[in-house]
Structure formats: C-alpha cells, structure tokens
Amino acid sequence: MSSQPVHGGGELIPRPEKTFPALRTALAQVAPSRLPEMTTERDTVFTMATQSNSFGPIAMFQLKWAAVIEIERRPDLARRLHAAERAAQELDNSDPAWQAAMDEIRAIMNAARAAVAGDTGDTGE
Known part of the structure; x- marks a missing residue:
C-alpha cells in the first residue's frame, strides 16, 4: 500500500506546473532518486542557454522533466515504462x-510529452 495520496485516475500527485521549483518538488515526491540527475542536467542546460543566448535548452529541460514526472506520478504508467x-x-x-x-517506451514517452505540452490529457492508456 502506498503512503502517498492517490488523486483521481490513480495519480500520486497532481500534474505540476513546468517551473523548475514545481518540477523539483514533484520529482522529490514521485522519484526522489532522480533529483541529482535533474540538478546536474539543470546546471548543464542553464550553462548552454547562457552561452547560446537562447531559452531553447531550458524549454527542452522543462518538457523532458515534466514528461518524466507525468509518467512517475501515474504508478500504472511507470510500471509499464520500467517493464519495457x-x-x-x-x-x-x-x-x-x-x-x-x-x-x-516510445509510445509512453511521446504520450507523456504530449500530455504535458497540452496536446492531450491522455498518456497512452
């Protein structure tokens, strides 16, 4: 039995905003072991953004981690992805x-990215 609350549709937490603080907080709840990976990647991405004078790398970082969280906040979807x-x-x-x-793997990741980008609320089930 999970010690975390389950929200509608079997979600552990609601979908977070795509801000770094909201993504970091959500990741700490659904996949805390990945926080160091996110922090390291954030540092790299912010350096790339500064060097290229572009927000593109930051936007891609936010989309990637929002998709990771989209999957991990749904235990059924996370199990499918990890099994694959x-x-x-x-x-x-x-x-x-x-x-x-x-x-x-590709279908789950594409559906998660689409869901967090606002293209669809479905995550491939």
Whole structure:
C-alpha cells in the first residue's frame, strides 16, 4: 500500500506546473532518486542557454522533466515504462520482443510529452 495520496485516475500527485521549483518538488515526491540527475542536467542546460543566448535548452529541460514526472506520478504508467525498459536492456535487439519494448517506451514517452505540452490529457492508456 502506498503512503502517498492517490488523486483521481490513480495519480500520486497532481500534474505540476513546468517551473523548475514545481518540477523539483514533484520529482522529490514521485522519484526522489532522480533529483541529482535533474540538478546536474539543470546546471548543464542553464550553462548552454547562457552561452547560446537562447531559452531553447531550458524549454527542452522543462518538457523532458515534466514528461518524466507525468509518467512517475501515474504508478500504472511507470510500471509499464520500467517493464519495457528492463526488457529492452535484457533482450537481444534481434528479438521481436525487443522492438515491441522499444515501441512501448516510445509510445509512453511521446504520450507523456504530449500530455504535458497540452496536446492531450491522455498518456497512452
């Protein structure tokens, strides 16, 4: 049994805003082990944005982490993604099941990105 509240649709937390503080807070709730990865990537992205005088890298960072959180805040979706990732790592890439796992990963990630970008509320289920 989860110690975190489950919101409508099996969501652990509501979808956060795409601001760095909101994304960091949400990630701390749904995937705290990934906080160091997010912080390191943030530092790299902000340096790239400064050097290129462009907000593009920051926007991509926000979209990526919003999509990660979109998946992790939905335990059913996270289980599907992690199972597909394990299969992709364990299977030989000539195995048709490897391609199926890669297709599942791609579909989940694309649906999560679309959901957080406002294209759709659905995350591929």
